[in-house]
Amino acid sequence: MSDSGRRGFLGTAAAALAGVAIAPGIRLIEIAGARAPEEAASAKVRWGMLIDTAKCATGCADCVTACNRENGLHDTGRPRTDAQWIRKIDLKDLRTGRQHSAPVMCQHCAEPPCVDVCPTGASFKRADGIVLVDKHTCIGCRYCVMACPYKARSFVHENLTDQRPAVPRGKGTVEGCTLCVHKIDRGDGTTACAEACKAAGHEAILFGDLNDPQSAVSQRLREIPSIQLRSDLRLNTGVRYSGI
Amino acid sequence: MLRLAAALVVVIAAGLSLAYARTDKPVVVIERPGQCVEATEVMRRDHMKFLLHQRERTMREGIRTKAHSLAGCVECHASTKTGSVLGEQGFCESCHRYASVKLDCFECHASKPERVAARAKP
Numbered sequence: 001m002s003d004s005g006r007r008g009f010l011g012t013a014a015a016a017l018a019g020v021a022i023a024p025g026i027r028l029i030e031i032a033g034a035r036a037p038e039e040a041a042s043a044k045v046r047w048g049m050l051i052d053t054a055k056c057a058t059g060c061a062d063c064v065t066a067c068n069r070e071n072g073l074h075d076t077g078r079p080r081t082d083a084q085w086i087r088k089i090d091l092k093d094l095r096t097g098r099q100h101s102a103p104v105m106c107q108h109c110a111e112p113p114c115v116d117v118c119p120t121g122a123s124f125k126r127a128d129g130i131v132l133v134d135k136h137t138c139i140g141c142r143y144c145v146m147a148c149p150y151k152a153r154s155f156v157h158e159n160l161t162d163q164r165p166a167v168p169r170g171k172g173t174v175e176g177c178t179l180c181v182h183k184i185d186r187g188d189g190t191t192a193c194a195e196a197c198k199a200a201g202h203e204a205i206l207f208g209d210l211n212d213p214q215s216a217v218s219q220r221l222r223e224i225p226s227i228q229l230r231s232d233l234r235l236n237t238g239v240r241y242s243g244i
Numbered sequence: 245m246l247r248l249a250a251a252l253v254v255v256i257a258a259g260l261s262l263a264y265a266r267t268d269k270p271v272v273v274i275e276r277p278g279q280c281v282e283a284t285e286v287m288r289r290d291h292m293k294f295l296l297h298q299r300e301r302t303m304r305e306g307i308r309t310k311a312h313s314l315a316g317c318v319e320c321h322a323s324t325k326t327g328s329v330l331g332e333q334g335f336c337e338s339c340h341r342y343a344s345v346k347l348d349c350f351e352c353h354a355s356k357p358e359r360v361a362a363r364a365k366p
Contacts, residue, residue: 035306037307037308037309037310038307038309039307040301040305040306040307041305041306124304126304126305126306127305127306128306132303134303134304135352136299136303159351160351160352162354163352163353163354164354164358165315165318165353165354165356165357165358166315166358168352168353168354169352170351170352171351173352181306184306185306185308186308
């Protein structure tokens with residue numbers, strides 16, 4: 001096939017594909033599963049993740065860096081008190097010597113212990129399964145920090161400046177992974193950590209709707225064995241792991 | 245008697261003028277007039293109610309309409325000079341200072357719109 005002929009064919013093929021992808025009556029917003037801004041989060045959706053530890057690279061912390069950038073978390077040079085929404089943990093099987101690593105963050109439990117213990121109702125679970133802290137009512141007692149089996153909550157010890165407009169944070173309150181709720185509400189359909197992992201070529205973090213059987217994360221969960229961390233606690237976590 | 249009354253009036257007038265001189269009037273600079281989500285009188289009296297209502301809807305339910313959102317206020321009212329709603333002549337702070345009402349929104353929320361904040365970063 002001559003060069004121009006090939007180009008012509010590709011152009012026609014691309015046009016045909018575009019026609020299939022955007023059929024009449026289907027808007028892009030529906031494909032992305034985005035809500036309108038005036039629509040409340042619904043229990044029809046449950047946001048979650050599947051973390052494939054076989055794909056997660058030891059020594060790579062792109063998800064952590066991306067999380068910090070997205071949510072305006074800065075390094076103060078005092079790591080013991082710095083807020084930490086996501087962390088990388090290294091695992092080693094002492095018998096076999098197999099080493100691997102995985103990111104751990106708020107597991108967005110269906111039965112969250114942090115919500116059970118909160119004395120003011122600040123720690124709550126949104127309809128779509130995202131566990132959040134309402135900092136307007138948080139009194140900074142840190143019961144949730146103690147209750148969380150995943151060490152996913154941090155306390156803000158110092159005055160902060162230059163917060164991101166979409167991510168308010170302040171001294172005297174507890175915070176943790178929000179599953180990039182501002183991105184979800186915007187209709188991005190992904191989180192900063194999942195994006196960064198994909199950009200790094202690992203694709204170890206798969207984000208999506210656990211209630212939708214057609215979503216990539218649900219399909220993958222059907223195909224491969226996965227576990228919940230501390231499944232003995234029966235918290236029904238939204239974040240699942242495979243390969244641990 | 246008349247002299248005494250006159251002296252009293254002078255003293256009271258002086259006192260009043262002093263009282264007025266004590267606090268500076270707030271500087272209300274509206275850089276984009278006529279685009280607010282409610283009438284000025286309504287906003288002056290009730291902006292805190294709108295914000296409280298919107299905060300619950302956004303935080304708890306994920307409803308992120310622009311109209312009564314704090315980020316929306318900041319987006320429009322941030323000074324073109326400082327890029328912020330805070331500061332002596334800032335839209336929020338100047339009035340709150342005058343009325344002696346504590347303004348703690350911005351201990352957590354950004355007082356600058358995203359684009360200004362992004363530009364300020366090194």
